[in-house]
Amino acid sequence: MNAQAFNAQAFGALPRPAPDVIAAVREKLVARLGERVVVSRAVLEQHSHGEGLPAIGVPDIVVYPETNEEVAFVLSLCNVNRVPVTPFGAGSSLEGQLAALAGGVSLDTSRFDKILEVSPDSLDCRVQAGVTREALNAHIRDTGLFFPVDPGANASIGGMASTRASGTNAVRYGTMRENVLGLTVVTPDGRIVRTGSRARKSSAGLDLTHIYVGSEGTLGVITEIQLRLYGLPEAVIAAVCQFDTLEGAVAAVVTALQSNLKLARVELFDEVQMRAAINYSKLDYAETPTLFLEFQGTPTSVREDVETMQVIAEDNGGGAFQFAERPEDRNRLWKARHNGYQAVRALAPGKSNMGTDACVPISALPACLLETKADIIASGLLAPIVGHVGDGNFHLGILYDADDPLEAARAEALAFRTARRAIAMGGTCSGEHGVGLHKIVHMETEHGEGVALMKAVKNALDPNGIMNPGKIYP
Amino acid sequence: MNAQAFNAQAFGALPRPAPDVIAAVREKLVARLGERVVVSRAVLEQHSHGEGLPAIGVPDIVVYPETNEEVAFVLSLCNVNRVPVTPFGAGSSLEGQLAALAGGVSLDTSRFDKILEVSPDSLDCRVQAGVTREALNAHIRDTGLFFPVDPGANASIGGMASTRASGTNAVRYGTMRENVLGLTVVTPDGRIVRTGSRARKSSAGLDLTHIYVGSEGTLGVITEIQLRLYGLPEAVIAAVCQFDTLEGAVAAVVTALQSNLKLARVELFDEVQMRAAINYSKLDYAETPTLFLEFQGTPTSVREDVETMQVIAEDNGGGAFQFAERPEDRNRLWKARHNGYQAVRALAPGKSNMGTDACVPISALPACLLETKADIIASGLLAPIVGHVGDGNFHLGILYDADDPLEAARAEALAFRTARRAIAMGGTCSGEHGVGLHKIVHMETEHGEGVALMKAVKNALDPNGIMNPGKIYP
Numbered sequence: 037m038n039a040q041a042f043n044a045q046a047f048g049a050l051p052r053p054a055p056d057v058i059a060a061v062r063e064k065l066v067a068r069l070g071e072r073v074v075v076s077r078a079v080l081e082q083h084s085h086g087e088g089l090p091a092i093g094v095p096d097i098v099v100y101p102e103t104n105e106e107v108a109f110v111l112s113l114c115n116v117n118r119v120p121v122t123p124f125g126a127g128s129s130l131e132g133q134l135a136a137l138a139g140g141v142s143l144d145t146s147r148f149d150k151i152l153e154v155s156p157d158s159l160d161c162r163v164q165a166g167v168t169r170e171a172l173n174a175h176i177r178d179t180g181l182f183f184p185v186d187p188g189a190n191a192s193i194g195g196m197a198s199t200r201a202s203g204t205n206a207v208r209y210g211t212m213r214e215n216v217l218g219l220t221v222v223t224p225d226g227r228i229v230r231t232g233s234r235a236r237k238s239s240a241g242l243d244l245t246h247i248y249v250g251s252e253g254t255l256g257v258i259t260e261i262q263l264r265l266y267g268l269p270e271a272v273i274a275a276v277c278q279f280d281t282l283e284g285a286v287a288a289v290v291t292a293l294q295s296n297l298k299l300a301r302v303e304l305f306d307e308v309q310m311r312a313a314i315n316y317s318k319l320d321y322a323e324t325p326t327l328f329l330e331f332q333g334t335p336t337s338v339r340e341d342v343e344t345m346q347v348i349a350e351d352n353g354g355g356a357f358q359f360a361e362r363p364e365d366r367n368r369l370w371k372a373r374h375n376g377y378q379a380v381r382a383l384a385p386g387k388s389n390m391g392t393d394a395c396v397p398i399s400a401l402p403a404c405l406l407e408t409k410a411d412i413i414a415s416g417l418l419a420p421i422v423g424h425v426g427d428g429n430f431h432l433g434i435l436y437d438a439d440d441p442l443e444a445a446r447a448e449a450l451a452f453r454t455a456r457r458a459i460a461m462g463g464t465c466s467g468e469h470g471v472g473l474h475k476i477v478h479m480e481t482e483h484g485e486g487v488a489l490m491k492a493v494k495n496a497l498d499p500n501g502i503m504n505p506g507k508i509y510p
Numbered sequence: 511m512n513a514q515a516f517n518a519q520a521f522g523a524l525p526r527p528a529p530d531v532i533a534a535v536r537e538k539l540v541a542r543l544g545e546r547v548v549v550s551r552a553v554l555e556q557h558s559h560g561e562g563l564p565a566i567g568v569p570d571i572v573v574y575p576e577t578n579e580e581v582a583f584v585l586s587l588c589n590v591n592r593v594p595v596t597p598f599g600a601g602s603s604l605e606g607q608l609a610a611l612a613g614g615v616s617l618d619t620s621r622f623d624k625i626l627e628v629s630p631d632s633l634d635c636r637v638q639a640g641v642t643r644e645a646l647n648a649h650i651r652d653t654g655l656f657f658p659v660d661p662g663a664n665a666s667i668g669g670m671a672s673t674r675a676s677g678t679n680a681v682r683y684g685t686m687r688e689n690v691l692g693l694t695v696v697t698p699d700g701r702i703v704r705t706g707s708r709a710r711k712s713s714a715g716l717d718l719t720h721i722y723v724g725s726e727g728t729l730g731v732i733t734e735i736q737l738r739l740y741g742l743p744e745a746v747i748a749a750v751c752q753f754d755t756l757e758g759a760v761a762a763v764v765t766a767l768q769s770n771l772k773l774a775r776v777e778l779f780d781e782v783q784m785r786a787a788i789n790y791s792k793l794d795y796a797e798t799p800t801l802f803l804e805f806q807g808t809p810t811s812v813r814e815d816v817e818t819m820q821v822i823a824e825d826n827g828g829g830a831f832q833f834a835e836r837p838e839d840r841n842r843l844w845k846a847r848h849n850g851y852q853a854v855r856a857l858a859p860g861k862s863n864m865g866t867d868a869c870v871p872i873s874a875l876p877a878c879l880l881e882t883k884a885d886i887i888a889s890g891l892l893a894p895i896v897g898h899v900g901d902g903n904f905h906l907g908i909l910y911d912a913d914d915p916l917e918a919a920r921a922e923a924l925a926f927r928t929a930r931r932a933i934a935m936g937g938t939c940s941g942e943h944g945v946g947l948h949k950i951v952h953m954e955t956e957h958g959e960g961v962a963l964m965k966a967v968k969n970a971l972d973p974n975g976i977m978n979p980g981k982i983y984p
Contacts, residue, residue: 157768157873200713211711213720214688229959235869236901237685238938239674239724240956241945241982242964246687246720250713267770294631296741337811395709399631427710464712471715482714485703489971490716496970497963508715 050506052139053119058096061119061141065099068109072100072147083122083142086129087189087377088391089474090438093135093506095122095142102147104220104228104259111257112226114141115502121224122504123253125195126168128187130391131472133199133252137506145194148259151175159265160217160234165194165258172263181265184209187468188374194258199470200250204301204373207426208332209266211468212249220260221248224498234262247493252470253504255497269300269332273342274360274369277327277349282306282409282421284353285325286402289425291348293398298341301330302426303373306409309380309420309433316379317372327354327425328373330366376422380433384418387435392451392474394458395429395467404461405430408454415450417443429467456481471508479510524612524980527593532570532613535593539573539615542583546574546621557596557616560603561663561851562865563948564912567609567980569596569616576621578694578702578733585731586700588615589976595698596978597727599669600642602661604865605946607673607726611980619668622733625649633739634691634708639668639732646737655739658683661942662848668732673944674724678775678847681900682806683740685942686723694734695722698972708736721967726944727978729971743774743806747816748840749831751801751823756780756883756895758827759799760876763899765822767872772815775804776900777847780883783854783894783907790853791846801828801899802847804840850896854907858892864908866925866948868932869941872902878935879904882928889924891917903941930955945982953984 053061065073074080075097083098084091101107114121120140127134136142148164151172155161156179163172170190172183185196186203195201197219202211209215218232221244231244248258279285282304289302305313305326313319327349331341346357360366372379381389396404405421412419412432423430432454436447455465455478465471465478479487491509495501527535539547548554549571557572558565575581588595594614601608610616622638625646629635630653637646644664646657659670660677669675671693676685683689692706695718705718722732753759756778763776779787779800787793801823805815820831834840846853855863870878879895886893886906897904906928910921929939929952939945939952953961965983969975 155871155873157764158871159768160871200711200717202711206711210688213711213717214684223963227959227962229963231957231960233933233938233956234871234874234936235903235932235938235941236872237674237676237680237687237869237903237941239940239942239944240938240949241724241953241961242967243674243687243720243724244957244960244963246717247963247967250715250717267768269770290631294633294741296743333811334814336814337807340808340810395711397629397632397634397708398710399629400708429709429711458709459707462708464707464709464714466713467709467711468713470713475714479715482707483705483718485701486705486718487715488701489697489703489718489721492970493716493721493967496966 050138057117057119061113061117062097064113065097065110069099069101069106074098083124083144084135086127086132086134088130088389089132092132093137094139095136096139098142098144100144100147104222107143107222107257107259108226108228110141110143111222111224115224115226115500118500118502120502120505123198123257125166125192126190128189128191129195129199129472130469131474133470133472133507135473143257145192148194152260154179156181158234160262161265162260162262163193164260166192168192169196176265180268182268183263183265185212185215188377193261193263197249197258197261198252200468202424202468204303204370204424206424207302208298208300213246215264216245216249216261217264218262219245219248219258221256221258223256224500224502232262250470252472252507254494254508255503271335271338272330272332272366273338274330274366275342275357276321276369277329277354277357278322279325279354281353282325282405283402285327286405286425288327288349288352288354290398290401291352292345293426295348297344298333299329299426300332301328303328304423304425306421308418309376309422312379312383312420313372313376316382317375319372328369377433380420380435384435388438390434390436390447390451391431392434392454393429393431393467393469394454394463394465395427396458396461396463398428400461400463401425401428404457407457411450411453415446417447417450419450427467428463452477473507476508476510526613531591531593535587535591536571538587539571539584543573543575543580548572557598557618558609560601560606560608562604562863563606566606567611568613569610570613572616572618574618574621578696581617581696581731581733582700582702584615584617585696585698589698589700589974592974592976594976594979597672597731599640599666600664602663602665603669603673603946604943605948607944607946607981609947617731619666622668626734628653630655632708634736635739636734636736637667638734640666642666643670650739654742656742657737657739659686659689662851667735667737671723671732671735672726674942676898676942678777678844678898680898681776682772682774687720689738690719690723690735691738692736693719693722693732695730695732697730698974698976706736724944726946726981728968728982729977745809745812746804746806746840747812748804748834748843749816750795750843751803751828751831752796753799753828755827756799756879757876759801760879760899762801762823762826762828764872764875765826766819767900769822771818772807773803773900774806775802777802778897778899780895782892783850783896786853786857786894787846787850790856791849793846802843851907854894854909858909861909862912864910864921864925865905866908866928867903867905867941867943868928868937868939869901869903870932870935870937874935874937875899875902878931881931885924885927889920891921891924893924901941902937926951947981950982950984
């Protein structure tokens with residue numbers, strides 16, 4: 037397959053259940069869930085896609101279950117009738133995960149909005165899948181704790197677990213992989229299964245939790261998540277450091293990581309992303325490659341870390357640090373980071389933003405970023421780079437005209453080459469967005485025989501193939 | 511099942527391959543591996559058990575493959591002939607993982623002893639499965655890096671991945687779960703599959719790596735491991751703090767964790783374990799509950815952390831810190847910790863040490879440890895407690911006379927109650943030793959319906975059930 041093989045028309049072509057099957061299932065769903073079964077055109081359209089891709093898989097029915105037992109009812113009903121089910125969280129995924137390619141039921145978790153338990157003593161909590169990361173952090177603010185995983189969007193925790201999401205804090209706190217202690221999952225045949233425990237570690241059998249984390253709704257529905265929480269740091273300093281060159285900015289980060297410096301956040305914006313952020317978030321910086329940094333610890337240790345980083349930055353051509361010490365200044369800075377996706381879209385109104393991400397070993401990051409930058413320039417497309425560079429992870433926001441098939445194909449081709457470059461350098465085609473539809477073409481290149489093992493696990497846990505068909509597996 | 515259901519006689523009873531099948535397989539193995547196929551009595555006995563359990567599963571053949579292709583040959587040959595295969599690393603596992611319960615082939619990975627690649631720039635390395643943790647650290651000493659996961663024994667990295675091992679550094683650096691980036695696994699049908707990548711994070715499909723980490727050789731053979739490495743800290747201070755009561759020692763740890771204090775290591779010895787350590791390692795301390803602590807960072811931050819912990823300890827009845835700042839003093843201290851298993855055995859020569867571990871949420875640790883301590887006293891057995899308490903993980907070394915069936919049954923019953931208590935408190939029956947044979951009785955209690963999902967995955971990846979039969983799955 038080549039890059040052109042992905043386009044909106046090529047998908048949505050999976051066989052759909054017969055209308056009478058859908059009608060019969062719908063009747064049984066209504067009998068149990070009543071008005072929480074919706075078939076209005078607007079709601080179906082809304083559940084046909086996430087961010088970044090056109091509407092390419094309209095479901096036949098949207099359901100809003102409220103309990104594990106209702107999810108089990110929906111799944112087992114659909115399983116018996118071979119009706120596809122696509123789980124839907126906040127609608128913010130970027131790789132086509134939410135498209136109901138074979139129609140069927142879109143299972144919306146937004147009514148799973150309860151925070152079930154918070155334990156400040158054990159630094160953990162249990163939430164329902166539809167709780168968003170911002171809602172969780174607002175809820176626990178008074179406990180002195182926070183949940184660090186922060187993708188750009190205000191995603192649902194269930195969706196974040198399903199795509200193995202991360203964000204700006206991963207360099208210090210890890211991703212969803214490291215922060216999910218356990219789950220409640222509902223299997224296609226309607227079993228309600230609790231995985232993991234509240235213990236920090238366990239060697240008690242196969243790691244079911246991590247089979248479901250990152251499985252993008254293809255094995256079952258995640259309904260509850262046990263999460264690690266962290267104490268708010270005593271002292272926090274954020275700083276912005278601008279560089280003349282991308283090389284210098286990346287080299288500073290690589291040196292800092294190799295020097296054991298504890299960076300809480302380190303985000304790279306290239307000069308195009310800076311332009312987008314300056315325009316969109318009214319920031320007062322130059323349009324040059326820039327690091328957004330955050331240091332956390334005690335007042336003493338934070339000062340020490342800042343001083344070390346200043347030396348490293350200066351050695352690599354970085355300018356003076358511009359500090360944001362007051363919480364409101366820091367929030368403004370990180371809000372600008374989180375609004376990166378919208379900022380990129382605002383750079384070229386009317387164009388679509390094909391957000392793609394890749395991740396490479398730290399040592400490969402300079403070469404990978406510079407080759408990618410050259411590729412962007414050669415492509416003639418506008419595609420800002422922003423990176424969680426402490427993890428070797430970076431994003432392109434490729435702007436293209438969705439109504440111009442040639443430009444869309446060029447955007448696809450650029451995203452394709454970016455993924456393949458990362459894989460060739462020992463990395464992965466997706467650091468945090470998942471596979472969905474868009475990255476399926478890379479699965480065999482990245483995983484080889486591993487794809488067959490993934491399919492074996494998929495078939496074992498979803499033998500009728502009703503869960504989110506057409507995703508992940510080539 | 512009750513605690514008495516586990517005993518040496520009850521196992522080893524799985525049906526074994528017919529002698530002519532073994533003879534035919536052996537002939538083909540010899541044709542390819544020559545003298546690396548061994549059937550001498552002494553070697554078979556040595557491969558019939560790990561630490562802590564009697565010889566309860568003697569294999570028919572021991573093989574020493576040297577390449578992935580040879581492992582693939584052995585597995586596919588055994589798979590076709592339905593001959594069981596039990597992978598064998600350093601022989602240090604504690605829960606019966608290594609017993610060849612149905613005979614067949616013990617696959618010894620000790621010839622997989624090469625460190626394939628070390629990348630100081632990316633802070634990672636790739637090793638063969640038979641490399642031990644001490645060999646790895648000796649090899650990379652000059653790079654300024656180290657690998658932190660440190661179970662008591664000088665285990666093989668492959669074995670550590672297979673049991674999801676951890677150790678004293680887990681509170682800061684995580685366990686094998688967090689530190690394995692990827693694997694090479696050989697499947698029962700002889701496919702050689704590379705999982706994961708060198709990227710720090712990935713959302714590219716099912717997490718095959720974490721399906722194999724902790725699977726105890728029941729899905730295939732791990733032959734290579736991609737590991738995270740860490741820069742040696744600039745400053746390290748170890749300290750010993752003795753308490754009048756177990757309550758006080760545990761409360762100090764819980765408070766420290768809740769205060770966001772960065773502990774690199776925090777090990778609890780009860781007064782019995784202290785007696786064992788004092789006798790075995792010639793330490794000059796009192797026989798009272800004791801914390802062994804380590805702080806890492808810059809000279810400034812370490813001093814600050816120590817001062818904070820001193821206040822917390824004092825508030826909970828801890829005595830003055832006794833520091834070990836010189837590397838040789840620190841090494842002596844941690845060697846005493848790592849020799850805990852042998853020290854306990856030396857406490858009662860001639861007795862066996864049933865090492866068992868459990869892990870609970872931090873908030874449940876005080877109650878769990880105190881109830882367990884009371885249970886030990888009531889049992890009349892000698893069973894020192896030592897804990898990686900920063901993770902909520904603790905061990906009992908239950909001393910018993912293996913030739914006295916009644917005492918052995920009392921030891922089993924104590925281990926059984928300890929596991930069930932941990933599960934009831936939201937924890938797990940095994941923090942880091944694995945399931946093997948010994949913890950199978952707890953799997954349904956801990957995982958409920960999850961056991962059926964584990965079995966489904968097992969059947970998908972090892973359909974003929976040749977890999978380490980009789981382990982993990984009830």
